Amino acid sequence: MSSALSSAFVLLPALLLYGVYLWWRATRLHRLHQRVELSRTALETALERRRRAARDLAEALGPEAGRELAAAVEETLAGADGDLAESRLSRALRRAAAGSAGSSTPRRRALVAAAGDTARSLHMARTFYNDAVADTRRARRSRTVRLLRLAGGAPLPDFYEIDDQPPRAPVAPARSEAS
Numbered sequence: 136m137s138s139a140l141s142s143a144f145v146l147l148p149a150l151l152l153y154g155v156y157l158w159w160r161a162t163r164l165h166r167l168h169q170r171v172e173l174s175r176t177a178l179e180t181a182l183e184r185r186r187r188a189a190r191d192l193a194e195a196l197g198p199e200a201g202r203e204l205a206a207a208v209e210e211t212l213a214g215a216d217g218d219l220a221e222s223r224l225s226r227a228l229r230r231a232a233a234g235s236a237g238s239s240t241p242r243r244r245a246l247v248a249a250a251g252d253t254a255r256s257l258h259m260a261r262t263f264y265n266d267a268v269a270d271t272r273r274a275r276r277s278r279t280v281r282l283l284r285l286a287g288g289a290p291l292p293d294f295y296e297i298d299d300q301p302p303r304a305p306v307a308p309a310r311s312e313a314s
Contacts, residue, residue, distance in 0.1 A: 160277075161285045167271040171292045174264035178295060181260035182221065185253040186211055189228050192246040196231060204231045222298035228254065232302030247302065254301030261295055268292045 190208045193201035207227035210220045232247045275286050 157279070157283065157285065160280060164271070164274055164280065164286050167267070167274055168286075168289050168292075170267045171264070171271050174260070174267040178257075178260040178264045181253070181257040182211075185250070185257050186224070188246070188250040188253040189224060192228070192231060192243075192250050195243050195246050196235060200234060201231065203227050218295070218297050225254065225298045225300060229300065229302040251301045251303070254299060258299045258301065261297065261299055265294050268294050
């Protein structure tokens with residue numbers, strides 16, 4: 136009887152500790168999935184801000200110079216190609232910024248700078264999102280997580296890869312001062 140009792144005193148705390156460990160892993164996975172969802176929301180907000188800035192720049196450039204940029208914005212709004220459309224918008228934004236660098240008005244320079252700021256903010260949001268996805272995927276690779284289905288029915292998050300290099304801000308021409 137004392138042998139069974141001593142085994143129970145050893146086994147019960149071990150099972151309790153294992154249960155606490157499993158609870159901790161499940162809670163951590165839940166927090167990681169929440170982090171992915173919050174990061175995705177921030178990413179979508181950054182994408183929307185960049186679209187607005189690109190649309191404003193396209194309107195300021197006029198119908199000829201802003202045609203490609205306006206078409207890229209409309210393509211992203213249609214949502215047909217998703218990631219590819221967002222990458223095309225990035226390229227169109229860079230070309231529009233480069234094309235307006237030489238004979239740019241102060242308003243255009245401000246719009247190009249705003250578009251660049253939103254593109255940099257998008258890059259950061261995408262980086263945070265992809266980091267959250269990487270952490271979640273790493274945690275879900277564990278044998279214990281897979282065997283006991285600690286992730287529940289949550290789908291495995293995917294990375295978001297687009298060309299999000301921001302446009303260069305136009306450089307103002309140097310002014311020469313008369314002595």
